[in-house]
Amino acid sequence: MMDPAQFITAARVLEERPDAPALVLGRALKLYEVELSSVDLAVEEKLPPADRAVLQLARALGTVTAGHVRAYLGLGPELSPHIVARLTKNGLLRASSITARGTSARQVEPVQVDREPGLSLTEAGAEALAAGARVVIRQRSLRLLMSADPLVVVSVLSRPMHAPARRALPLPPTEVPKPLQALDEALRASRQARFEAIGLADTLTDIPGGERIEGRLLGCSLGAPYEVRLASENLEAWLLIAVHTSPTEPLTPRLHTAVFRRGDTDLRPLVHIHPFAALPSWLQTLRDVDKILHDAGMRLHSPAPLSPFPVLADGAQFIELLGPGDEPAPVWRSLPNPGAGFLARVHLRAIPASTEAAHEALFTFLSRRPNALRTGLRRALAMTWEKLCSFWSWSDAAPPDIATVHERLWAHLALRGVLCAGRLERDLVAPYLGEVLHD
Incomplete structure (x- = not known):
């Protein structure tokens, strides 16, 4: 079952990276526990x-x-x-x-x-x-958490200390997903063929949970059977698609799996799967992104494929998209029901759809900066408007007159004190200091 909170947790790991994507898609994976009775590992030991x-x-x-x-x-x-x-x-x-x-x-x-x-x-x-060392072949059992769509090893499960009292029965052969029916052959294949099939190279150390297993993976031991079960409902993993943009390649998807262990989120890139093969049909071009945003009540300000996406908005939605801080900033927002079982989060830079919307943003950010108002309303107005125009890439827009700004801010009871302090600074303190310094 999809838990949106888990998706947001995993997506934020990608969002906080220096090379953050423009869009993150995710869908929960149906998981299977695969128990291999014996695999061969080539281990180097001292001669x-x-x-x-x-x-x-x-x-x-x-x-x-x-x-x-x-x-x-x-x-x-x-x-x-x-x-x-x-x-x-x-x-x-x-x-x-x-x-x-x-x-x-x-x-x-x-x-x-x-x-x-x-x-x-x-x-x-x-x-x-x-x-001064030799390579020996060792056998051990192995429990893997796997997805069949796409076929990938999500994590390595620890071996239980004792047999559980109640354990799900293995799936009958007719109910085992087709990609998992020939898993033993895929594991015994050459290194390149195995990597292309299930994303496993020479070792398990880059798989979450596999860091404790040493040795070079050779595959299933000859004739060793394996069992496939439905994974416990307590185990959850996601397929994440980080969609990057650039002027040369409007959409560049990169795949990851996200698995949650002991309160942490382990992300693993999936480079063996063609990224566009995992993209849903409704997201293939930048025009599709425009449609998705339009369905969410926004529209792209320009077709430039740069992140964060500039979107036109007004009213309460516009203020919300400028972020909660005292300066405007790009924000990540969830998109409602994009389709095909996916959840989505998109990186946005809000642009005012009208002059009125721009002025409302000015009033909002002035009200969030009471300390700036203490130095004088005119100065705070000029600095805040300059920052907003820079964020929007505006060059010749004019702010509202200072009387209108004062009237709007005076309606906030909590700001009347700082507005009076600013006027005191302008009308009394500054002239007095000027006279003292002049004398």
């Missing part, structure tokens, strides 16, 4: 001293057998073949057709070493020896 010694011996002799390990390293009749077999299984040694080079080194344990073909270093073995 054990015994393994390092065997690899160094293989490099020195050209090839090595369990007899060489026993004779020159003294690792015994049980351990020597075990280490050689493990290094072969891990791809660090391989069968070779050459025989070992002769050596004058003294044997630690007198053993008759047959001059038979042995095992030589592989490229991976040489790299492990140079780096």
Whole structure:
């Protein structure tokens, strides 16, 4: 179920960035819990001293057998073949057709070493020896929070400490969304193919919740099953579309997922999905933006595709769109029911639709700046009007006369004191100081 408050929370993360978009769309994702019984992860670990010694011996002799390990390293009749077999299984040694080079080194344990073909270093073995580390394949179970439309991993779920007393049953195969039916194949695909399919590259560390899982993802373990369940109603995630504008590219959408964990909002860019494919049909061009704003009771002041969008307005709506501060500022506002299950917020710069609306804005901002009125109404009027005209990109508009401004502000009982203080400053204090300084 869509919670508008969650959407606003996630959208504000984008709105507060230096490269804030002009428009943010969002829709709640239908989530599934996918439990993979086993995935393969390539983990780098320090090379054990015994393994390092065997690899160094293989490099020195050209090839090595369990007899060489026993004779020159003294690792015994049980351990020597075990280490050689493990290094072969891990791809660090391989069968070779050459025989070992002769050596004058003294044997630690007198053993008759047959001059038979042995095992030589592989490229991976040489790299492990140079780096002092080896790559091992480890298996572990994995719980993913996923969306099927679009197909994306939203977050990595922690493994429960104990089995829950009541847990939803896995979906039958006929009810599993089609994009999730071949998830094991997508995970076992090449790095590029896997990234294009579900947005996963080599690791899970850039996925919310996956920072604790080390290793390079290789895919599902061969033959390992997985289960798909409907996610808990307590879990919520959104698809966010941040629509940027520029003179060369009027609309440039960028996709993100937003998931809420422990009171924080985790945003993750979705670069594997073509951004225009996720845009709803009713938002493809700047003309569509104009229609959306028109439906909300506003209209673009000009077709320039720059953010924030300049919109013409008047009355109470115009004052509200200028922001709550003591100076005009662009604002973010929600758009009512844009359609297709989306919610939307747009960045706006309000422009007065008439001179009367501009004057009303002047009265409003003067009333919000009582400290400026203390220095004199005429000065406060000039400064406030200059800031408003700069915000609107006006150059030759005239403010109302000072008598009209005084009359409108005098209607505010709370401002009469500062207006009187301003007149006192003008009529008595300033002339008196002028006389004192002159004398």
